[in-house]
Amino acid sequence: xxxxxxxxxxxxxxxxxxxxxxxxxxxxxxxxxxxxxxxxxxxxxxxxxxxxxxxxxxxxxxxxxxxxxxxxxxxxxxxxxxxxxxxxxxxxxxxxxxxxxxxxxxxxxxxxxxxxxxxxxxxxxxxxxxxxxxxxxxx
Amino acid sequence: xxxxxxxxxxxxxxxxxxxxxxxxxxxxxxxxxxxxxxxxxxxxxxxxxxxxxxxxxxxxxxxxxxxxxxxxxxxxxxxxxxxxxxxxxxxxxxxxxxxxxxxxxxxxxxxxxxxxxxxxxxxxxxxxxxxxxxxxxxx
Numbered sequence: 001x002x003x004x005x006x007x008x009x010x011x012x013x014x015x016x017x018x019x020x021x022x023x024x025x026x027x028x029x030x031x032x033x034x035x036x037x038x039x040x041x042x043x044x045x046x047x048x049x050x051x052x053x054x055x056x057x058x059x060x061x062x063x064x065x066x067x068x069x070x071x072x073x074x075x076x077x078x079x080x081x082x083x084x085x086x087x088x089x090x091x092x093x094x095x096x097x098x099x100x101x102x103x104x105x106x107x108x109x110x111x112x113x114x115x116x117x118x119x120x121x122x123x124x125x126x127x128x129x130x131x132x133x134x135x136x137x138x139x
Numbered sequence: 140x141x142x143x144x145x146x147x148x149x150x151x152x153x154x155x156x157x158x159x160x161x162x163x164x165x166x167x168x169x170x171x172x173x174x175x176x177x178x179x180x181x182x183x184x185x186x187x188x189x190x191x192x193x194x195x196x197x198x199x200x201x202x203x204x205x206x207x208x209x210x211x212x213x214x215x216x217x218x219x220x221x222x223x224x225x226x227x228x229x230x231x232x233x234x235x236x237x238x239x240x241x242x243x244x245x246x247x248x249x250x251x252x253x254x255x256x257x258x259x260x261x262x263x264x265x266x267x268x269x270x271x272x273x274x275x276x277x278x
Contacts, residue, residue: 019209021160023169030162030169032205034217066171070158073246078173107212 005135010079013135014039017067018105022046024063024085026056036105037065044081044128045097054124057085063128079135083128097125144274149218152274153178156206157244161185163202163224165195175244176204182266183220184236193263196224202267218274222267236264 005013014020022035033053037046044065048054057063061084068078088094144152153159161174172192176185183204187193196202200223207217227233 021171021205023162023171025164025167025169028164029201029221030164030171030203032160032162032169032171032203032219034205034207034209034215062168064169064171066160066173068173070173073244076173080171082168105212 002136002138005077005079005137007133009077009137010081010133010135011039013069013077013079014044014065014067014081017069020044020065020067022053022063022065024053024056025060026052031056035065036101038100038104040100042130044083044130045101045125046128047098047101047123047125050122050124054126057126058087061085065128075139077135077137079133081128081130082132083130086127086129088125088127094125097127101125141275141277144216144218144276146272148216148276149220149272149274150178152208152216152218153183153204153206153220156208159183159204159206161192161202161204163192163195164199165191170195174204175240177239177243179239182268183222184240184264184266186237186240186262186264189261189263193265196265197226200224204267214278216274216276218272220267220269221271222269225266225268227264227266233264236266240264 018036019034020037021032023030023032031053035046037044063085064080064082066080068076070076088097157175158173159176160171162169162171170192174185176183202224203219203221205219207215209215227236
């Protein structure tokens with residue numbers, strides 16, 4: 001049976017997930033990239049090189065992160081969190097976010113697999129404060 | 140090393156994939172859902188119930204399908220195909236598309252797991268004609 005997920009279920013899915021699909025609007029068109037992320041409090045933290053998605057999000061901060069867990073055709077969950085792109089410029093806050101990301105992803109992951117250890121890197125750290133979540137599952 | 144994918148490589152990834160993430164713009168915001176799809180010629184075929192994504196795509200047909208294959212942090216591929224939403228209304232064309240989808244997905248799959256066997260269903264079949272593709276991989 002397909003049914004909407006509860007807030008707790010969506011939160012659990014986002015906490016458990018490692019790779020999500022980040023969506024943004026780039027030149028009027030939807031754009032999606034896989035990203036590693038962490039959920040902390042009511043915000044999602046992501047790091048990235050400056051590229052199409054960061055340029056798009058600087059222009060239009062409306063973003064979403066979709067996370068799913070698909071076992072088979074009849075057992076799956078998918079949730080989507082909506083929020084605004086906020087680049088983390090404050091050095092202390094940035095360091096804290098990077099430390100948390102590295103703790104979860106010691107080797108970092110797809111599209112983002114570039115060292116962020118040095119303070120000089122061109123890696124952006126940003127957050128989406130979750131404003132809305134929806135999710136559906138079947139089991 | 141991270142590098143752009145060739146057209147052949149992107150096509151191979153899309154042909155091999157089973158679940159992609161469909162992106163659209165819903166009320167100005169990016170929206171993503173996992174979907175089963177097939178690539179046939181230069182078009183991607185998808186079936187769906189009428190819901191938020193179909194309503195959004197009827198309003199703004201600009202869409203994308205992102206497909207990835209993530210082995211680990213250093214071995215992954217991700218491609219995104221852009222195209223316009225075209226609902227398939229012609230009965231013969233619709234039946235052919237449904238037959239192809241069912242051949243590949245005998246039990247159908249996430250978010251779409253609703254029978255499409257009957258001619259009366261509220262299931263929409265649509266296509267994205269691929270206008271542009273980009274892809275990146277690391278190996």
